[in-house]
Amino acid sequence: MSTDWPSDLVARARVHAALGEPARLAVVELLLLGDVSPSELGRALGLPSNLLAHHLKLLEQVGVVERSRSEGDHRRTYLRLRTNVLADLGFHGLRQAPRVVFVCSHNSARSQLAAALWKRRSRVPVASAGTEPAQRVHPLAVQTARVHGLSLARARTHHLDDVLQPDDLVVAVCDNAHEDLGDERADRLHWSVPDPAAVGTPDAFDRAFRDLADRIERLVPATRLPGEA
Numbered sequence: 175m176s177t178d179w180p181s182d183l184v185a186r187a188r189v190h191a192a193l194g195e196p197a198r199l200a201v202v203e204l205l206l207l208g209d210v211s212p213s214e215l216g217r218a219l220g221l222p223s224n225l226l227a228h229h230l231k232l233l234e235q236v237g238v239v240e241r242s243r244s245e246g247d248h249r250r251t252y253l254r255l256r257t258n259v260l261a262d263l264g265f266h267g268l269r270q271a272p273r274v275v276f277v278c279s280h281n282s283a284r285s286q287l288a289a290a291l292w293k294r295r296s297r298v299p300v301a302s303a304g305t306e307p308a309q310r311v312h313p314l315a316v317q318t319a320r321v322h323g324l325s326l327a328r329a330r331t332h333h334l335d336d337v338l339q340p341d342d343l344v345v346a347v348c349d350n351a352h353e354d355l356g357d358e359r360a361d362r363l364h365w366s367v368p369d370p371a372a373v374g375t376p377d378a379f380d381r382a383f384r385d386l387a388d389r390i391e392r393l394v395p396a397t398r399l400p401g402e403a
Contacts, residue, residue, distance in 0.1 A: 189236050197225070198232065200219055201219065201239070208364045209253060215253060245349040245368065245372075268396050268397070268398055271298060271399075274342070274345060275301045276289050276302045277348075277351045278304060278350075279369075284348055284367050286311050286329050288347050288386045289302040290319055291386055302337075311326050312379075345364075346362060352364040368381075
């Protein structure tokens with residue numbers, strides 16, 4: 175006797191099956207708060223490349239993980255969690271940080287928008303900086319913030335060296351900044367958010383804003399000030 179199960183039920187069952195293995199669940203939990211390359215993932219989890227490739231293939235097949243090409247080193251790819259597939263997955267492994275610092279190359283768009291979003295959602299202090307800061311915040315970033323009820327009118331660009339403190343939680347919101355930092359700050363998060371300035375349209379800036387907002391909604395509940403329960 176066969177049963178014709180609804181397609182959405184079958185799809186969800188496949189996701190559950192894919193997560194029913196410790197290594198694959200560990201991959202998902204590591205990707206909850208940031209994007210990583212396969213090599214970074216392998217080092218973090220201590221998995222050989224062939225075994226990691228097997229687990230990633232299964233996660234990609236059920237739509238849990240997707241890849242994007244680095245905007246910096248085009249030979250690299252980054253793995254991103256498709257959170258809509260895992261809407262009911264809870265957070266694990268809270269982070270403690272006295273301050274969050276969002277970093278991108280020019281500190282003119284993504285990092286500024288992320289910091290403004292964070293300030294509205296969290297009481298953990300926040301700052302932003304760039305590895306090669308521009309002279310001013312991008313006008314379309316200012317416009318995008320205003321559309322969403324935020325203000326970048328007084329925002330100024332800063333170099334990372336002038337902002338960063340030893341205990342900061344660094345979140346690199348672009349591939350170039352992440353790759354420029356190398357292993358200098360190994361314990362950081364990376365969000366592979368496409369550069370809206372490269373496209374230069376309001377839609378591109380709005381897409382970046384929404385991507386950042388989604389990620390911040392995940393990171394805020396997982397971040398605590400030192401000493402907080």
